[in-house]
Amino acid sequence: MTNAEEERGERGAGYAELAAVGPYGVRPGHALITMVEPHPGHEYAYNRWYEDDHYYAGAMAMPWMYAGRRWVATRDLQDLRYPEKSAVAQPVTAGCYLSTYWVTEGRYDEHMKWTVGINKRLNRDGRVYQDRTHVFTSFQDHEATVYRDGAAGPRDYHALDHPYAGLVLQVIDADGPGQRAELLEWLRSRALPKRLVGGPAAMVTVFRPTPLPGDRMTYVKQVEGVGTRLTLLWFLETDPRDCWDRFGGLDTDVAEAGLGRVELVAPFIPTVPGTDRYVDRLRH
Secondary structure, three states: OOOOHHHHHHHHHHHOOOOOOOOOOOOOEEEEEEEEEEOOHHHHHHHHHHHHHHHHHHHHHHEEEEEEEEEEHHHHHHHOOEEOOOOOOOOOOHHHEEEEEEEEEEEEHHHHHHHHHHHHHHHHOOOOOOOOOEEEEEEEEEEEEEOOOOOOOHHHOOOOOOOOOOOEEEEEEEEHHHHHHHHHHHHHHHHHHHOOOOOOOOEEEEEEOOOOOOOOOOOOOOOOOOOOEEEEEEEEEEOHHOOHHHOHHHHHHHHHOOOEEEEEEEEEEEEOOOOOOOOOHHOO
Protein backbone atom coordinates (compact mmCIF):
# COMPACT_ATOMS: atom_id res chain seq x y z
CA MET A 1 0.00 0.00 0.00
CA THR A 2 1.37 3.40 -0.98
CA ASN A 3 1.58 6.38 1.37
CA ALA A 4 -1.22 8.09 -0.58
CA GLU A 5 -3.48 5.07 -0.15
CA GLU A 6 -2.72 4.93 3.57
CA GLU A 7 -3.52 8.63 3.89
CA ARG A 8 -6.85 8.19 2.06
CA GLY A 9 -7.69 5.28 4.30
CA GLU A 10 -7.02 7.31 7.43
CA ARG A 11 -9.18 10.16 6.18
CA GLY A 12 -11.97 7.77 5.25
CA ALA A 13 -12.06 6.17 8.67
CA GLY A 14 -13.62 9.31 10.10
CA TYR A 15 -16.61 8.97 7.79
CA ALA A 16 -17.34 5.47 9.07
CA GLU A 17 -17.13 6.65 12.66
CA LEU A 18 -19.49 9.59 12.04
CA ALA A 19 -22.06 7.42 10.26
CA ALA A 20 -21.98 4.74 12.96
CA VAL A 21 -23.20 6.99 15.77
CA GLY A 22 -25.67 9.81 16.30
CA PRO A 23 -29.04 10.71 14.76
CA TYR A 24 -29.87 9.64 11.23
CA GLY A 25 -33.58 10.19 10.93
CA VAL A 26 -35.39 11.89 8.08
CA ARG A 27 -36.91 14.89 9.89
CA PRO A 28 -35.70 18.33 8.77
CA GLY A 29 -34.44 19.32 12.19
CA HIS A 30 -32.60 22.29 10.75
CA ALA A 31 -32.64 24.38 7.59
CA LEU A 32 -30.47 26.79 5.68
CA ILE A 33 -32.66 29.55 4.27
CA THR A 34 -30.82 32.10 2.16
CA MET A 35 -32.26 34.96 0.10
CA VAL A 36 -29.72 36.65 -2.16
CA GLU A 37 -29.68 39.60 -4.54
CA PRO A 38 -27.21 39.42 -7.46
CA HIS A 39 -25.75 42.80 -8.26
CA PRO A 40 -27.19 44.57 -11.34
CA GLY A 41 -25.60 43.24 -14.51
CA HIS A 42 -24.50 39.99 -12.83
CA GLU A 43 -27.79 38.12 -12.90
CA TYR A 44 -26.85 35.52 -15.53
CA ALA A 45 -23.33 34.93 -14.22
CA TYR A 46 -24.59 34.56 -10.66
CA ASN A 47 -27.30 32.10 -11.68
CA ARG A 48 -24.88 29.92 -13.61
CA TRP A 49 -22.30 29.94 -10.78
CA TYR A 50 -24.90 28.98 -8.20
CA GLU A 51 -26.58 26.27 -10.26
CA ASP A 52 -23.47 24.82 -11.88
CA ASP A 53 -21.16 24.91 -8.88
CA HIS A 54 -22.25 26.32 -5.54
CA TYR A 55 -25.55 24.46 -5.14
CA TYR A 56 -23.59 21.23 -5.21
CA ALA A 57 -20.07 21.99 -3.94
CA GLY A 58 -21.24 24.54 -1.38
CA ALA A 59 -24.37 22.78 -0.17
CA MET A 60 -25.64 19.40 -1.37
CA ALA A 61 -22.26 17.63 -1.18
CA MET A 62 -22.03 18.39 2.53
CA PRO A 63 -22.79 15.78 5.18
CA TRP A 64 -26.33 15.72 6.59
CA MET A 65 -27.73 18.29 4.13
CA TYR A 66 -30.09 15.91 2.43
CA ALA A 67 -32.52 18.04 0.36
CA GLY A 68 -32.42 21.39 -1.38
CA ARG A 69 -34.38 23.60 -3.74
CA ARG A 70 -33.95 26.98 -5.36
CA TRP A 71 -36.73 29.53 -5.86
CA VAL A 72 -36.92 32.78 -7.82
CA ALA A 73 -38.98 35.96 -7.58
CA THR A 74 -39.49 37.60 -10.95
CA ARG A 75 -40.20 41.32 -10.84
CA ASP A 76 -43.97 40.87 -10.78
CA LEU A 77 -43.61 38.56 -7.79
CA GLN A 78 -41.28 41.01 -6.05
CA ASP A 79 -43.94 43.68 -6.44
CA LEU A 80 -46.43 41.57 -4.46
CA ARG A 81 -44.30 41.62 -1.30
CA TYR A 82 -45.27 43.38 1.88
CA PRO A 83 -44.96 45.25 4.20
CA GLU A 84 -43.28 48.04 2.29
CA LYS A 85 -41.05 48.90 5.27
CA SER A 86 -39.38 45.60 6.10
CA ALA A 87 -36.70 44.85 8.68
CA VAL A 88 -35.61 41.94 6.46
CA ALA A 89 -35.28 43.46 2.98
CA GLN A 90 -34.47 47.09 2.15
CA PRO A 91 -36.08 47.75 -0.25
CA VAL A 92 -38.68 45.07 0.19
CA THR A 93 -38.05 43.87 -3.39
CA ALA A 94 -34.40 42.95 -2.60
CA GLY A 95 -33.52 39.28 -2.78
CA CYS A 96 -34.74 37.70 -6.00
CA TYR A 97 -33.31 34.22 -5.34
CA LEU A 98 -34.14 31.99 -2.40
CA SER A 99 -32.45 28.69 -1.60
CA THR A 100 -33.80 26.26 0.99
CA TYR A 101 -32.03 23.21 2.39
CA TRP A 102 -32.92 20.57 4.98
CA VAL A 103 -30.38 19.29 7.50
CA THR A 104 -30.92 16.07 9.44
CA GLU A 105 -32.22 16.64 12.95
CA GLY A 106 -29.45 16.52 15.52
CA ARG A 107 -26.63 16.92 12.97
CA TYR A 108 -26.33 20.70 12.99
CA ASP A 109 -22.97 20.87 14.78
CA GLU A 110 -21.28 18.36 12.48
CA HIS A 111 -22.70 20.06 9.43
CA MET A 112 -21.55 23.50 10.55
CA LYS A 113 -17.98 22.33 11.04
CA TRP A 114 -17.97 21.08 7.47
CA THR A 115 -19.72 24.09 5.94
CA VAL A 116 -17.33 26.59 7.54
CA GLY A 117 -14.37 24.56 6.34
CA ILE A 118 -15.57 24.07 2.77
CA ASN A 119 -16.61 27.69 2.33
CA LYS A 120 -13.20 28.88 3.47
CA ARG A 121 -11.68 26.56 0.88
CA LEU A 122 -14.08 27.65 -1.88
CA ASN A 123 -13.32 31.29 -1.12
CA ARG A 124 -9.58 30.65 -1.16
CA ASP A 125 -9.89 28.83 -4.49
CA GLY A 126 -11.86 31.66 -6.11
CA ARG A 127 -15.11 29.69 -6.28
CA VAL A 128 -17.30 32.17 -4.40
CA TYR A 129 -19.20 34.70 -6.50
CA GLN A 130 -18.66 38.13 -4.95
CA ASP A 131 -21.13 40.27 -6.89
CA ARG A 132 -24.13 39.44 -4.73
CA THR A 133 -25.68 40.56 -1.44
CA HIS A 134 -27.02 38.25 1.26
CA VAL A 135 -30.38 39.82 2.15
CA PHE A 136 -31.60 37.11 4.53
CA THR A 137 -29.32 34.16 5.26
CA SER A 138 -29.34 31.93 8.31
CA PHE A 139 -29.36 28.40 9.57
CA GLN A 140 -32.55 27.73 11.46
CA ASP A 141 -33.99 25.12 13.81
CA HIS A 142 -37.29 23.45 13.01
CA GLU A 143 -40.11 24.34 15.39
CA ALA A 144 -43.28 23.02 13.77
CA THR A 145 -44.98 21.85 10.59
CA VAL A 146 -48.70 22.35 10.09
CA TYR A 147 -50.48 20.39 7.35
CA ARG A 148 -53.64 21.34 5.50
CA ASP A 149 -54.77 17.74 4.99
CA GLY A 150 -53.67 16.05 8.19
CA ALA A 151 -51.96 12.72 7.57
CA ALA A 152 -52.58 12.79 3.80
CA GLY A 153 -50.05 14.05 1.27
CA PRO A 154 -46.30 14.72 1.34
CA ARG A 155 -44.57 15.33 4.68
CA ASP A 156 -42.15 18.13 5.43
CA TYR A 157 -39.16 15.93 4.64
CA HIS A 158 -40.57 15.55 1.10
CA ALA A 159 -41.20 19.28 0.64
CA LEU A 160 -38.02 20.21 -1.23
CA ASP A 161 -38.35 17.27 -3.63
CA HIS A 162 -42.10 17.39 -4.24
CA PRO A 163 -42.93 19.53 -7.31
CA TYR A 164 -44.64 22.40 -5.50
CA ALA A 165 -45.63 25.27 -7.77
CA GLY A 166 -44.60 28.02 -5.41
CA LEU A 167 -43.43 29.06 -1.98
CA VAL A 168 -44.18 32.01 0.28
CA LEU A 169 -41.53 33.17 2.73
CA GLN A 170 -42.99 34.84 5.81
CA VAL A 171 -40.86 36.37 8.58
CA ILE A 172 -42.38 37.38 11.91
CA ASP A 173 -40.68 39.16 14.80
CA ALA A 174 -42.20 38.68 18.25
CA ASP A 175 -42.24 41.70 20.54
CA GLY A 176 -39.55 40.12 22.70
CA PRO A 177 -37.87 36.79 23.52
CA GLY A 178 -40.53 36.02 26.08
CA GLN A 179 -43.31 36.35 23.51
CA ARG A 180 -41.89 34.06 20.81
CA ALA A 181 -43.14 30.86 22.44
CA GLU A 182 -46.62 32.37 22.68
CA LEU A 183 -46.43 33.46 19.03
CA LEU A 184 -45.37 29.95 17.98
CA GLU A 185 -48.21 28.30 19.87
CA TRP A 186 -50.76 30.73 18.40
CA LEU A 187 -49.48 30.03 14.90
CA ARG A 188 -49.40 26.26 15.36
CA SER A 189 -52.75 25.81 17.03
CA ARG A 190 -54.90 28.62 15.66
CA ALA A 191 -53.64 30.92 12.91
CA LEU A 192 -52.00 28.44 10.51
CA PRO A 193 -54.71 25.73 10.59
CA LYS A 194 -57.33 28.40 9.91
CA ARG A 195 -55.36 29.86 6.97
CA LEU A 196 -54.62 26.47 5.44
CA VAL A 197 -58.22 25.23 5.21
CA GLY A 198 -59.34 25.10 1.58
CA GLY A 199 -56.28 27.03 0.45
CA PRO A 200 -53.40 26.49 -1.99
CA ALA A 201 -50.74 25.72 0.63
CA ALA A 202 -50.31 22.04 1.51
CA MET A 203 -48.15 22.76 4.54
CA VAL A 204 -46.33 25.45 6.46
CA THR A 205 -42.96 24.80 8.12
CA VAL A 206 -41.87 27.04 10.99
CA PHE A 207 -38.24 27.66 11.92
CA ARG A 208 -36.31 29.89 14.31
CA PRO A 209 -32.88 31.30 13.37
CA THR A 210 -29.66 30.30 15.08
CA PRO A 211 -26.55 32.50 15.29
CA LEU A 212 -23.85 31.90 12.71
CA PRO A 213 -20.45 30.81 14.03
CA GLY A 214 -17.83 33.46 14.70
CA ASP A 215 -15.63 32.07 11.94
CA ARG A 216 -18.33 32.47 9.27
CA MET A 217 -17.43 34.08 5.95
CA THR A 218 -17.26 37.86 6.24
CA TYR A 219 -19.68 38.46 3.36
CA VAL A 220 -22.52 36.94 5.41
CA LYS A 221 -23.75 39.22 8.20
CA GLN A 222 -24.57 37.87 11.64
CA VAL A 223 -28.14 36.69 12.02
CA GLU A 224 -30.67 39.16 13.37
CA GLY A 225 -33.64 38.33 15.58
CA VAL A 226 -32.16 35.13 17.03
CA GLY A 227 -34.29 35.43 20.17
CA THR A 228 -37.45 36.84 18.64
CA ARG A 229 -37.86 35.76 15.00
CA LEU A 230 -39.82 32.96 13.32
CA THR A 231 -39.49 32.03 9.65
CA LEU A 232 -42.39 30.37 7.85
CA LEU A 233 -42.27 28.56 4.52
CA TRP A 234 -45.67 28.04 2.84
CA PHE A 235 -45.51 25.31 0.16
CA LEU A 236 -48.03 26.00 -2.60
CA GLU A 237 -49.75 23.71 -5.07
CA THR A 238 -50.53 26.62 -7.39
CA ASP A 239 -48.60 29.59 -8.73
CA PRO A 240 -48.61 32.32 -6.04
CA ARG A 241 -49.83 34.88 -8.59
CA ASP A 242 -53.00 32.85 -9.03
CA CYS A 243 -53.82 32.75 -5.32
CA TRP A 244 -52.24 35.85 -3.84
CA ASP A 245 -55.55 37.03 -2.43
CA ARG A 246 -55.26 34.13 0.04
CA PHE A 247 -52.10 35.68 1.46
CA GLY A 248 -53.38 39.16 2.14
CA GLY A 249 -53.58 40.34 5.71
CA LEU A 250 -51.00 38.02 7.27
CA ASP A 251 -49.47 41.10 8.89
CA THR A 252 -52.87 42.24 10.20
CA ASP A 253 -53.55 38.83 11.75
CA VAL A 254 -50.35 38.95 13.80
CA ALA A 255 -50.78 42.60 14.76
CA GLU A 256 -54.36 42.05 15.93
CA ALA A 257 -53.25 39.09 18.04
CA GLY A 258 -50.76 41.42 19.74
CA LEU A 259 -47.92 38.94 19.30
CA GLY A 260 -45.46 40.77 17.06
CA ARG A 261 -44.93 42.19 13.59
CA VAL A 262 -44.72 40.57 10.17
CA GLU A 263 -41.53 41.83 8.54
CA LEU A 264 -41.81 40.08 5.19
CA VAL A 265 -44.29 38.15 3.05
CA ALA A 266 -42.60 37.20 -0.23
CA PRO A 267 -43.78 34.82 -2.98
CA PHE A 268 -41.46 32.68 -5.13
CA ILE A 269 -41.68 30.06 -7.86
CA PRO A 270 -39.21 27.19 -8.36
CA THR A 271 -36.26 27.63 -10.66
CA VAL A 272 -35.71 25.16 -13.49
CA PRO A 273 -32.31 23.59 -12.74
CA GLY A 274 -29.72 23.83 -15.48
CA THR A 275 -31.44 26.74 -17.23
CA ASP A 276 -31.52 30.53 -17.15
CA ARG A 277 -35.30 30.61 -17.17
CA TYR A 278 -36.68 33.74 -15.46
CA VAL A 279 -33.31 35.54 -15.30
CA ASP A 280 -34.51 38.02 -17.90
CA ARG A 281 -37.57 38.80 -15.74
CA LEU A 282 -35.82 39.81 -12.51
CA ARG A 283 -35.78 43.53 -13.31
CA HIS A 284 -38.26 45.96 -14.84
